[in-house]
Amino acid sequence: MSRVITIGREFGSGGRELGRRLADHLNMAYYDQEIITAIAQRTELSVQYIQGIVEQRPVTPFPITVAHSFNMTNDTGFQMNLQVFQAQRQIIEEMAEKSDCIFVGRCADYILRGRDPFRIFVYADTESKIARCRRKAPEQEKESLTDKEIRRNLEKIDRNRAKYYAFYTQQTWGDKVNYDLCLNTSRLNLKQAAAKLAELALIHWSV
Amino acid sequence: MSRVITIGREFGSGGRELGRRLADHLNMAYYDQEIITAIAQRTELSVQYIQGIVEQRPVTPFPITVAHSFNMTNDTGFQMNLQVFQAQRQIIEEMAEKSDCIFVGRCADYILRGRDPFRIFVYADTESKIARCRRKAPEQEKESLTDKEIRRNLEKIDRNRAKYYAFYTQQTWGDKVNYDLCLNTSRLNLKQAAAKLAELALIHWSV
Numbered sequence: 001m002s003r004v005i006t007i008g009r010e011f012g013s014g015g016r017e018l019g020r021r022l023a024d025h026l027n028m029a030y031y032d033q034e035i036i037t038a039i040a041q042r043t044e045l046s047v048q049y050i051q052g053i054v055e056q057r058p059v060t061p062f063p064i065t066v067a068h069s070f071n072m073t074n075d076t077g078f079q080m081n082l083q084v085f086q087a088q089r090q091i092i093e094e095m096a097e098k099s100d101c102i103f104v105g106r107c108a109d110y111i112l113r114g115r116d117p118f119r120i121f122v123y124a125d126t127e128s129k130i131a132r133c134r135r136k137a138p139e140q141e142k143e144s145l146t147d148k149e150i151r152r153n154l155e156k157i158d159r160n161r162a163k164y165y166a167f168y169t170q171q172t173w174g175d176k177v178n179y180d181l182c183l184n185t186s187r188l189n190l191k192q193a194a195a196k197l198a199e200l201a202l203i204h205w206s207v
Numbered sequence: 208m209s210r211v212i213t214i215g216r217e218f219g220s221g222g223r224e225l226g227r228r229l230a231d232h233l234n235m236a237y238y239d240q241e242i243i244t245a246i247a248q249r250t251e252l253s254v255q256y257i258q259g260i261v262e263q264r265p266v267t268p269f270p271i272t273v274a275h276s277f278n279m280t281n282d283t284g285f286q287m288n289l290q291v292f293q294a295q296r297q298i299i300e301e302m303a304e305k306s307d308c309i310f311v312g313r314c315a316d317y318i319l320r321g322r323d324p325f326r327i328f329v330y331a332d333t334e335s336k337i338a339r340c341r342r343k344a345p346e347q348e349k350e351s352l353t354d355k356e357i358r359r360n361l362e363k364i365d366r367n368r369a370k371y372y373a374f375y376t377q378q379t380w381g382d383k384v385n386y387d388l389c390l391n392t393s394r395l396n397l398k399q400a401a402a403k404l405a406e407l408a409l410i411h412w413s414v
Contacts, residue, residue: 204394
């Protein structure tokens with residue numbers, strides 16, 4: 001059976017960066033919300049991406065900073081669309097069938113619970129998340145928002161993630177009982193930490 | 208400034224074992240609830256232990272399985288004794304001043320918050336905790352309790368730990384915001400994991 005890592009994450013806590021780095025360390029395919037959405041919509045980009053996964057995994061054609069702008073995320077508004085969820089669930093199951101992979105978001109920890117995924121949740125204090133958002137924002141957005149506005153956006157996105165997760169899993173988003181490891185990234189060197197977490201994942205699978 | 212690791216833990220989740228192993232890996236002094244209580248009471252055992260710490264740390268004269276019997280723990284009943292807390296707090300501060308060290312329990316994460324400790328919380332599902340308690344129990348106790356009785360004991364001890372922590376810290380025990388890392392030990396090889404967590408602690412301190 002293929003190996004799976006799932007990452008739940010507060011917005012701005014570095015979950016996507018961690019996912020990318022783990023994918024590199026462990027040679028696993030990487031899927032996040034934007035990629036899964038693109039695949040569900042069968043865009044040309046997604047076709048290229050899947051092709052890349054099949055031929056040469058892990059493939060990371062997207063820059064690591066993508067979707068750090070609030071405008072680019074599609075979960076600022078919460079939509080409980082069962083059809084969309086079912087389509088994404090099917091993609092997640094197909095991809096997990098195809099190869100070892102890492103999923104960021106999309107309730108993958110719940111959807112793939114039968115595969116014994118290594119379930120990570122990433123969080124941070126508000127100050128660090130604001131700083132990270134500012135650091136990763138596109139140039140034209142870097143100065144346009146106040147800290148208060150960024151905080152309001154963060155909170156709104158996370159409220160929606162919590163609602164989405166609760167609706168589809170009947171579990172509490174971010175509650176440590178649903179994860180194997182919860183990591184506070186507030187003052188952590190993610191690059192160095194990813195190497196150690198990759199080794200922890202291998203220990204998880206060795207049991 | 209000395210380096211400090213603090214470990215909060217659900218009863219039966221392996222927090223003490225993890226603490227011992229980290230102490231060995233990182234050559235740090237090790238203190239847990241029983242040791243701190245013994246020091247506070249200035250018993251002969253505690254004098255020997257402190258002497259050992261000073262001369263040759265880490266020193267582990269207690270077998271790793273000590274206090275896995277419910278009869279040996281002193282937190283089955285919750286006591287908010289401010290004098291005892293103050294005495295223990297003073298010991299924790301003195302020991303942290305003296306050398307690098309690891310504290311299991313006793314609100315050390317809160318007491319030493321000015322020292323930037325690496326704060327770990329260890330938890331597990333009820334089934335694993337029951338199995339662990341049974342495995343680590345003294346021979347004469349191994350068969351004497353039913354799973355239901357063990358579960359009731361676990362829950363009672365953890366309720367008291369939560370109350371104790373809340374009373375002295377005004378924080379929520381086990382809430383991930385109070386920790387740098389929360390680890391689910393339900394199906395984890397603690398010996399192997401400890402080596403990686405030791406390396407993660409070093410990354411924490413390097414920032």
